[in-house]
Amino acid sequence: MNIKTVSCSPLFVALALLSAPVANAQETSVEETDIQSVEEAAVDPKTQACLMEKMNQAKGADLVSQLRDECAVEVNGPKDTSNQGAISKRIIGERETAYNPYVITPHRMNYILPVTVTDSINRQEYKDSVPESKWAENIEETEAKYQLSIKVPLSYDDIFTEGDEIYFGMTLQSWWQVYSEGISKPFRETNYRPEVYYITGLDWHPLEGNTGLMFGFEHQSNGRSNAISRSWNRIYVDFLFEKGDFAFSFKPYYRLKEDEKEILDDGSYDPDGDDNPDINDYMGYFDLGVAYQYNNLEFFAQGRANFATHKAGLEVGMTFPLWGKLKGYVQYYGGYGESLIDYDHKQNRLGIGIALTDIL
Structure with a gap:
């Protein structure tokens, strides 16, 4: 078996390394041979x-x-x-253009949801953290949401096993108050998620499927300061399984500890230190994901939970053909942790829009 990478996936990017070699960036061209x-x-x-x-x-x-x-x-x-x-078939296709300077390779899904509606917008966070602003009373429950995610290879030869590889990935996710009237249609929240990960295949084929492992480090923050700053750093192991049109991911992670944040003499927060020490209570210690293709439809679900605190979050999505490369996309999120600013806020959100790339 030759695995060479989801994020996939978001989560499933690594699985596709299960089947085929890729042209090496240092390969010899015809004119040099x-x-x-x-x-x-x-x-x-x-x-x-x-x-x-x-x-x-x-x-x-x-x-x-x-x-x-x-x-x-x-x-x-x-x-x-x-x-x-x-x-596997998706990544094999990606490898054909992996070293083309005019092609950007997707990591997790890329999508634009012009309309999303939530039953509980997080006004309280802005009221408590930025009491002098007009955000709290003017934030609308209808807003736009989008995600952009790309990756690039950092290695070009086998490292430890045949077909293994190191990648750098970057995912940007944003919630845009485009329908608000009382404020200047700002981006309510933007999360930045750079990561470095190693992917390798396993010579293990349960149920006649393929398996792989990812080991990675990722940082996630919302780029804000003071009371509405949110961030954390994690190391993770991601076990991946695929069979036919079905893919599965189990991703336990460990949050790297930070120093306790202090309040300065002037009452402001120390920029250093932990912005959200209780984030594991709401985000748990693992992600679990599944995806399935049926004809031209794709279904996926990703969830997390902390069984001790009974807090959880679940994202479910479906894509369907529109025209050309574009697909329609319906997304539902329920529970805690849709974004970093909402890590301890529970809500249900439904959105519809366009997917630029699928998971599978």
């Missing part, structure tokens, strides 16, 4: 003849590895892809 080296590398006469023919027809920037793969299919037939799940 002479005929003798090709003859020496291609031992099989049929493959050698095919490769020589393609070399004569190829453009200088074409990678020799790509031509070799094409010849392998022509001579030996297509590879057996019966064990590839939906995530």
Whole structure:
């Protein structure tokens, strides 16, 4: 098995590494390769003849590895892809453009929800933290929400196992008070989530599926200061499983401790220290996610819980075809922790809009 990465996924990005090699950024191009080296590398006469023919027809920037793969299919037939799940197929497609400077590779979902409605907007937080502002009484329960998420590889060769890799990912999620009248339509909350993670496959195939592991570090903050500043740092292990059109993720994490925040002599908060020491009470110690494709529809759910405090949060979504690459997207969130400013605030939110990329 050759795994090489969800976030996926958000969570499932890593799973797709289960099946296929990717062109190395340091691979040799046709213009850098002479005929003798090709003859020496291609031992099989049929493959050698095919490769020589393609070399004569190829453009200088074409990678020799790509031509070799094409010849392998022509001579030996297509590879057996019966064990590839939906995530594997997605990442294999992403690898084909991974080193194209004009292509941005998605990490978690990318979407725009022009309309979301909540049954409990978090006015109290702004009333307590910024009493002089007009936010509390003018925040609307209807707002827009979007998420942008990309990743780039940081390694180009096998590290510990065949096909393993290190990635840097960045996810930005924002809630926009575009329908408010009493304030200047501000972004109520924006969460920034950079992370570095290692992904490898496992030679374990329960239920005839594929498995993989991610190990990562992520920081998440809302970029605010003083009383409405929120942030935390986590290290995590993510176990991933896929079979056909189904994917599963179990991601336990450990929050790195911070110093206790102090109140300064002037009554303001020390910028250093822990902004939200009780966040685990509401966000728990793990994420659990599932995704499934059915024809042109995709369903997913991601949840977390702290069983000791009985606090939990659940996000459920569905995408459906619209036109071209665009898909319709319906999202529901219920419970605590939709955003960092709302980590200790319970609500139900429903939104509809457009998905630019799916999970699977």
